């Protein structure tokens with residue numbers, strides 16, 4: 001299989017800006033797009049995507065490359081896995097070579113979940129109990145289809161038998177998390193698929209149908225190579241375009257809450273899997289927005305969960321509001337009973353964290369409440385928002401602002417050990433070798449003359465040298481291609497990941513002024529040659545060979561005089 005050819009075809013069909021936009025929020029800046037880097041924590045965006053070159057680069061952590069590199073890094077996939085996903089996305093037939101040494105077990109797991117989803121979905125259409133349950137919860141056919149809801153019957157090994165009948169690999173079935181001790185993991189449950197950000201189903205949530213059972217109401221698939229509970233947010237795949245559009249996300253507790261909210265038009269709703277919200281989940285969400293409205297259940301547990309989540313959200317720099325529902329209600333029950341207008345009202349009247357904490361009924365005194373909130377605010381990464389909240393807290397609690405600030409200071413100094421290792425961005429000054437490569441990448445017509453003027457052997461930077469050699473290779477085998485049709489993205493396909501990173505950084509970090517390329521080029525070549533000769537002279541200075549030395553000095557003079565008209 002010619003992977004380079006395949007990658008080339010993929011890239012002709014998938015635009016890197018569109019593709020990365022599915023994962024993170026890109027905004028246009030000049031010729032490029034920028035964003036907060038998904039690969040390292042940062043407050044100011046240093047992640048860039050170049051549409052003209054079809055590459056990305058982060059100046060904070062140094063990650064960079066093409067669409068394939070991005071997918072591999074973001075989803076932690078092998079080369080083959082990422083390639084196969086991209087091929088499918090681009091609508092290209094792609095068969096993995098059996099003898100391939102790459103792991104394809106993940107692909108098989110995705111396939112199993114896809115098949116299981118179909119099986120459960122078919123079962124739902126046959127089951128009256130399951131359909132009745134969904135109708136009672138107010139879920140319509142459209143939602144069933146959008147969320148690919150299904151039903152796992154009560155039988156011990158219904159799914160297992162079906163999967164075996166289809167001839168699926170027993171070993172893979174076992175690692176799928178869909179079985180436990182040869183029994184189906186999900187039984188007599190409504191099956192709610194959990195998607196990853198590329199839209200693949202990676203796990204299931206199961207809602208018990210029976211009301212009087214002692215079993216847990218909700219269970220999730222166990223962690224597998226394709227699913228980690230703490231990494232996924234339910235509904236984010238369906239919600240992401242709407243979160244962008246509306247500028248905020250609605251965070252709720254349950255699957256059914258999210259499904260009904262989407263059904264009633266609140267399509268920017270998502271839920272963590274379980275009540276705790278992890279840093280990883282928030283990182284995913286942060287790629288789409290930094291504003292959330294929390295709508296948890298109005299019971300004691302819901303209030304506690306909200307208070308707990310506030311700190312994590314603050315720490316991640318989220319701007320938070322909390323919608324408070326009447327006693328014993330959740331988003332699903334409000335929507336079902338009172339409709340979207342009422343729910344919309346609750347969202348519109350969402351409280352600031354200060355109001356929420358101060359107004360919530362509890363045994364705590366005002367001072368205790370203020371103290372707790374201050375503690376959460378201390379974690380806040382968004383300084384402007386922090387200022388606002390402190391002012392508000394002072395106003396509403398009538399505690400002097402200075403007193404609050406003094407308290408906050410104490411908290412902060414105890415938090416001080418937290419390192420603020422924001423990476424300082426690299427300097428953008430290129431040396432001669434880098435400049436030459438940079439020019440070659442942007443002005444393919446200069447490649448041939450350039451290669452004829454420099455001796456690749458003398459290049460000191462190993463990566464630059466390797467890349468030039470690969471360039472020369474193409475130039476030698478197909479001179480026409482280099483002259484007229486040299487495309488950086490195509491050339492990238494021939495590079496290693498490390499080389500790709502280097503090239504993408506070079507391209508995005510330094511714009512070349514077209515008016516001065518020639519001067520730049522000549523100047524660099526000259527300086528390189530002189531550098532090389534100087535090195536030799538230094539080496540030889542100890543030896544007695546005067547002739548050789550004289551010769552070198554003559555060469556140097558000649559270079560200094562030479563203007564490289566041939567370029």
Ligand SMILES: [Zn+2]
Nearest residue numbers: 037040058061
């Ligand atoms: Zn980064």
